Amino acid sequence: MVDPEDLAREFERAFGRSPRLYRAPGRVNLIGEHTDYNDGFVMPMALDRSTWVAAAPRDDRTIVARSREYGETMTIDAGTQRPQRPQGRHWVDYVRGVSAVLSDVARPFHPSTRSGCPEPVEGQGREIRGADLLIASDVPIGAGLSSSAALEVACGYALLDLANRPIDLVQLARACQRAEHEYAGTRCGLMDQMIACYGREGHALMLDTRTLERRWLPLPSTLRVLVCNTMVKRQLASGEYNARRADCEAGVRVLAQRFPGIRALRDATLAQLDAVRGELSDQIYRRCGHVIAENARVEAAARALGDADFETFGRLMDDSHRSLRDDYEVSCAELDAMVAIARGLGGVYGARMTGGGFGGCAIAVVDASAVDRASREIEERYESASGLRPDVWVCSAGEGVSAWRLAEALHNGEALHHGEALHHGGHGGRGGQIL
Numbered sequence: 001m002v003d004p005e006d007l008a009r010e011f012e013r014a015f016g017r018s019p020r021l022y023r024a025p026g027r028v029n030l031i032g033e034h035t036d037y038n039d040g041f042v043m044p045m046a047l048d049r050s051t052w053v054a055a056a057p058r059d060d061r062t063i064v065a066r067s068r069e070y071g072e073t074m075t076i077d078a079g080t081q082r083p084q085r086p087q088g089r090h091w092v093d094y095v096r097g098v099s100a101v102l103s104d105v106a107r108p109f110h111p112s113t114r115s116g117c118p119e120p121v122e123g124q125g126r127e128i129r130g131a132d133l134l135i136a137s138d139v140p141i142g143a144g145l146s147s148s149a150a151l152e153v154a155c156g157y158a159l160l161d162l163a164n165r166p167i168d169l170v171q172l173a174r175a176c177q178r179a180e181h182e183y184a185g186t187r188c189g190l191m192d193q194m195i196a197c198y199g200r201e202g203h204a205l206m207l208d209t210r211t212l213e214r215r216w217l218p219l220p221s222t223l224r225v226l227v228c229n230t231m232v233k234r235q236l237a238s239g240e241y242n243a244r245r246a247d248c249e250a251g252v253r254v255l256a257q258r259f260p261g262i263r264a265l266r267d268a269t270l271a272q273l274d275a276v277r278g279e280l281s282d283q284i285y286r287r288c289g290h291v292i293a294e295n296a297r298v299e300a301a302a303r304a305l306g307d308a309d310f311e312t313f314g315r316l317m318d319d320s321h322r323s324l325r326d327d328y329e330v331s332c333a334e335l336d337a338m339v340a341i342a343r344g345l346g347g348v349y350g351a352r353m354t355g356g357g358f359g360g361c362a363i364a365v366v367d368a369s370a371v372d373r374a375s376r377e378i379e380e381r382y383e384s385a386s387g388l389r390p391d392v393w394v395c396s397a398g399e400g401v402s403a404w405r406l407a408e409a410l411h412n413g414e415a416l417h418h419g420e421a422l423h424h425g426g427h428g429g430r431g432g433q434i435l
Contacts, residue, residue, distance in 0.1 A: 026150045047145060145355065
């Protein structure tokens with residue numbers, strides 16, 4: 001875990017002055033996979049693991065970013081680098097992208113009403129100040145836990161705060177999404193950035209990615225969420241992710257010709273999909289079928305959680321994993337093994353892969369009385385089956401992005417600000433505008 005005091009002292013040694021501290025969490029998605037870029041429903045929860053940024057303003061437009069994990073220091077001219085075709089992702093691309101989008105130099109920014117890539121409009125950008133940044137994270141990288149979104153949101157929040165810019169969390173999330181599209185080459189939806197902004201302790205977030213309507217769902221004290229890292233890195237995820245999105249968009253084009261009210265798979269039913277099956281390849285049919293059914297599963301899971309019907313919730317998780325494995329084809333042998341092991345244990349209600357897939361993590365929802373035994377058995381059985389030593393831990397739902405006063409971070413560990421409260425807004429309010 002990142003120690004804020006150690007991070008602040010490391011910053012002082014590196015840059016010769018005291019920093020402000022910021023953090024944004026990773027996430028797991030309980031259910032609703034690959035639905036966010038189809039205007040659908042998702043149910044993530046913020047992790048109790050975060051990316052931390054120690055930061056102080058500079059008098060010029062230079063951003064000096066140092067990564068503890070990578071042991072690298074990179075220099076960026078804040079907001080002056082336009083997007084290029086990504087040649088492979090580097091951690092500093094996320095920092096560069098966020099600073100450029102917030103400065104609005106690549107092209108003026110306005111969030112679209114869709115969960116896809118934001119659209120350009122006429123307007124003027126505003127400068128982001130230069131800054132020294134020291135970045136540290138305990139969110140596993142390449143594990144499907146949204147380490148990239150945590151980095152984007154933490155850095156974006158820091159840069160806005162240092163520039164005395166008003167912060168609106170929805171627009172911060174959209175700006176970070178655009179940075180990932182244009183500077184990292186992943187055409188992601190908005191879920192990861194939204195939960196990094198809007199996580200709430202002890203709750204999952206039911207998010208409508210079209211309207212951005214948010215409903216926080218209390219997680220019962222009798223449940224535990226196990227995060228099970230297969231230790232298989234998601235090496236090819238970006239290209240495969242984009243290919244899945246292209247398949248969904250191809251399906252929507254066919255559906256919209258027959259049913260003009262359909263703008264995204266969110267709007268379609270399985271009956272409508274069956275009506276155009278002859279016009280779709282088998283692959284596109286299965287991809288679209290997963291998304292349509294997954295949206296229904298998210299809504300059913302929210303009802304089951306509210307009714308404390310954990311058996312139904314677990315069954316929906318199981319159905320989700322099978323669909324991701326067989327129809328969306330984003331699982332892998334190690335994820336399938338992890339899920340099967342967890343599902344065979346007493347006290348486990350359900351298990352599924354989480355995140356984009358192709359490696360990374362599975363999650364299991366477990367009765368609190370059985371979680372210690374389940375954790376041990378998953379570790380032992382998975383290592384025996386795969387030869388890999390997994391990282392399995394109980395995850396608590398944490399808070400979204402926050403800024404920390406140094407004295408409190410060092411002595412009390414209490415956040416000074418959470419969410420829009422930093423700039424004239426209350427918890428769950430809107431605050432000011434970024435752009």
